[in-house]
Amino acid sequence: MMEEKIYESFAENSSNVSLFLFTIGPVQQFISQARKTQDLFMGSFLLSYLTFIGMEEVIDRYGPKSIIYPNLSAQPLMEWHLKRCNINRKSSISSFIDQPTIPNRFVALIPESEESKIIKLAHKMEDIVRKKWKEMVDIVLNKFKLIDKIRLDKKDEDCNAVIKKQTLDFPEIYWVAMPFKKDGRYITEEDFKDFFEEVQKENVGLIYHLGYSALEKSMGIRKNLRNFSQINEYGKKCNICGTKEGVIKAGMGSLQVGKYISEKEALCIPCFVKRALDKYLGDKVDGKFIDYTFPSTAEMASSNFKKRALKDAEVQFNAYIDDIKKIVGENVLRQIQVKPLNKIEGDFNNVVNIEGEWFFEENLCTENIKKQFGIEIDDKEIEDLRKSLKQITDKVGEPNPYYAVVLFDGDNMGEWLAGKLLHNFEHIYGSDLWNKLPNKVKEELKTSIKNKLLAPTIHSLISLSLRNYSLEFVKKIVEDDHLGKLIYSGGDDVLAFVNLKDLFEVMRRLRAAFSGHIKIENNEIKVDWSNNTGFVEKDGKLLLTMGKNATASCGVVIAHYKTPLKMVMDKVRETEKKAKSNTEKDSFAISLLKRSGEEKIIVSKWKYGDMDVLEILKELSYLFRRNQSGVRISRRIVYTLAEEFAKLKDKCGNYIAETGIINTEIKRVVLRAVDTVSGNIGKEEKKNISKEISDVLKNLYHKYDDDIDNFLKLIEISAFIGKEGE
Secondary structure, eight states: OHHHHHHHHHHTTOSSOEEEEEEEEOOHHHHHOOSSHHHHHHHHHHHHHHHHHHHHHHHHHHOGGGEEESOOTTOHHHHHHHHHTTOOOOOGGGGGTTSOOSOSEEEEEESOOOHHHHHHHHHHHHHHHHHHHHHHHHHHHHHTTOTTTOOOTTOOOOHHHHHHHHHTTOSEEEEEEEESEETTEEOOGGGGTTTOSOOOTTOTTHHHHHHHHHHHHHHHHHHHTOOOOOOOOOSSBOTTTSSSBOOEETTSTTOOSSSSOOTTOEEOHHHHHHHTHHHHHTTSSTTTTTTOOOOOHHHHHHHHHHHHHHHHOHHHHHHHHHHHHHHHOHHHHHHHBOOOOHHHHHHSSSOOOBOGGGGSGGGOSHHHHHHHHOOOOOHHHHHHHHHHHHHHHHHHOBOOOEEEEEEEEETTHHHHHTTTTOOOHHHHHOHHHHHHSOHHHHHHHHHOGGGOOOOHHHHHHHHHHHHHIIIIIIHIIIIISSSEEEEEEOSSEEEEEEEGGGHHHHHHHHHHHHTTOEEEETTEEEEOTTOOSSEEEETTEEEEOSOTTOOEEEEEEEEETTSOHHHHHHHHHHHHHHHHTSTTSOEEEEEEEOTTSOEEEEEEESEETTEEHHHHHHHHHHHHSSSOSSEEEOTHHHHHHHHHHHTTBOTTSOBOOOHHHHHHHHHHHHHHHEEEOSTTOOHHHHHHHHHHHHHHHHHHHHHTTTOHHHHHHHHHHHHHHTTTBO
């Protein structure tokens, strides 16, 4: 039968094959339960690492090619696995081993169809993952001599019972399998009648497509039957998760206030192990986690200030660090030393860097230093530190206390992976197989969008495209070319911290790279909306991308570095949903959380025709920035426009002005707001520049369907970002 021939093509002539889906969680809940940035990152890495530990069993039994998703080519953890097997295939990507690039789920095509063998495989994988988690717990607790110090409040349970009770429900592990042989026969469309309302029997080649769709439906059903274990605990709850009792506190064992715990924190065992995971990882993954530090929100906010200081006030910068060392001592200095961001490390040599919070004057006080390090210093010494810091700010301006969290996600990935968004079938199966199909079947496949089929080859190509995006482009965009730090990049989804100066350009490049609309020049990734080929040339190789029809949405939160991280993470997920809910998706949303409690939210498409919205916002933010050559725009323009437009509303609050009036108002207000900061620019040139700016703003306004409020928020956020250095 033709059906069996197609089946054999994807089964690689194996008579027994199954689709196998394995996933570890919880994801959003576990990762977002964070008080420090290190909690956030380590939660991501932990899930990525444990998923790969489970995946290793499939790799060792059936080979890496059995993994359909994610693509394992040059994956850092895969390179690490090969190295442990004495196979050295180190690539340039191997240095990313401290990045969570393995998603929390994988799909494999395994040469097994016997139920008992599949169950045995799944249970073996589950056992391996749980043993690895227990090993992590034991090693981390032993590092701090906590293993015999832990008790539940008001309980006499011994430490082993407490450890077991608090760790038994992590991680959540789910798996499903879809064999393509049943009772000694190949499965047919009839076998899927419980999954789908209607399956057309005459369609050839549906088996893999239906099998994968049924696999995903089965996983959804399985997750609805979540594992549950009753845990009754009393006393103060963990400061991170808020569910288990906080049994680990500063002063227990060798655990002191500092990197791993704050003065009044009480953490449960899983949350503490997540935060201190680097103590377990140590030299396990190429030594990347020895003396590991992850930038704080203050470090992210202050990174452009540091870049300016190292460029224009290096002597004062180093003198300030020396002054801190003299006053607080070398031991404290070691505690606050952190690795600089990749971009700073790449631009400046041998940077001695300390935590970003020490560059904000508000943190230079006796109470703060005593709270963090338990040492007493007098007011005179504080005053000396402030004077030393002022030597820097007098030259390069103040650090901006705000930073951004970026959550990026491909649109409709479920439909891509289910085959619903695939292109013509003659391109999917290849000409040889396509030509063998009956004409009646060809016509049916061509005309019915419902029957676009997913084949293993296509599934693998999608995985390859997502792998290329995650490993070849995302880290370079966020960390190497800009002031940013990745939390995770596992295919189509990205979570990152970004300094405000680089926010708009990072967003632009992430979106363009996802659909392949980029080019690489002089080792820099640049946006190129004219590249519709679906390929990007890098280092002499053509890299496959998702292609011009792929879209993505992005949520961004701009927050003060002292805003609770949990609040910021909840808000960024909410903001991403606003972007996803915009017409046809392919949008971004930005939420500005001011420290005063005021919030501004904008939602926009990435592009309107040929107009690149973020490119305009980037240019506006540059013009709002002081101390730049040429011109600048007064930030009062936002309030002036708002006041003028308010006069154009009727009693119900609706704008009633005609387009011509709106255009005239924009032109007039811009002309008054534009100022020259260069003696070489005369009145006529200023007038021309004002016209260019007003034309851009008028175009932007009309692209938003005359939504004046959203238009004003766009300008306000650009102005807010442009205040860097004041």
